[in-house]
Amino acid sequence: MNTQTHFGFEQVDEDDKARRVADVFDSVFRRYDLMNDLMSGGLHRLWKAFAVDRGGVREGSRVLDVAGGTGDLSLAFARRAGKSGQVWLTDINNAMLTRGRDRLTDKGVLLPVAQCDAENLPFPGNYFDCVSVAFGLRNMTRKERALAEMFRVLRPGGRLLALEFSRVWKPLAPLYDFYSFKIIPRIGNLVVRDEASYRYLAESIRVHPDQEALKTMMESAGFEKVEYFNLAMGVVALHRGFKL
Ligand code: SAM
Secondary structure, three states: OOOEEEEOOEEEEHHHHHHHHHHHHHHHHHHHHHHHHHHHOOHHHHHHHHHHHOOOOOOOOEEEEEOOOOOHHHHHHHHHHOOOOEEEEEEOOHHHHHHHHHHHHHOOOOOOEEEOOOOOOOOOOOOEEEEEEEOOHHHOOOHHHHHHHHHHHEEEEEEEEEEEEOOOOHHHHHHHHHHHHHHHHHHHHHHHOOHHHHHHHHHHHHHOOOHHHHHHHHHHOOOEEEEEEEEHHHOEEEEEEEOO
16 A cells, blocks of 8 residues: 555545645635635734744845745745845746746746745755745645755755644634634635635644644754744744754
């Protein structure tokens, strides 16, 4: 039997997960940004701004946005890295990436864009000052391999920012469960006509490593000084680690 992994609460062959994840984003990409605003009440903008603030990116920095999707982080980094910097928007999914590139172009920002799998990054080692992955890790089949790749492409002294849904403060869990299993799939149905993709979102959050487990995974990949910041009572956590 092939190695199994999670796709939300389902167990699937590792070889099938990427296709199932691709189906999700091929279905939702047109309304992806609107859904983020609706589901989070706009909070995702603050979470992303918080992450970017901890990136240490300045004029001339080289940044890799992994699983960058529609480009929110890339845009914010590009504004900091300036003309002498280099910010790459990358994603495995062509529809999300094209949407991201078009959004940025509409805002007058032209960035290098690459369609690639985080588990096999087409970049040299020791190159980037900062690598980011926002709400992407959860969807990856072999997270250890992806983290090892992010570590490889960072220069010594560089840092990884991993922004992801995490484990909410326990007293809030019943309310959060109700919201994410009962309300979010309905919003998905109304806005995108796709309830299943937003049920996958809720389920995939539950099977994703919690704050401490992700910290340990980052340390195993070689990152040092790993710390995390809980946002919105742990609904989301930003993990930051350095390649020293
Ligand atoms: N970073 C963006 C943001 O914060 O809005 C997009 C996040 S979106 C929830 C997750 C993204 O991860 C999707 O665009 C998906 O295509 C991408 N993704 C999933 N698996 C990936 C992989 N193995 N390599 C690169 N990107 C991947």
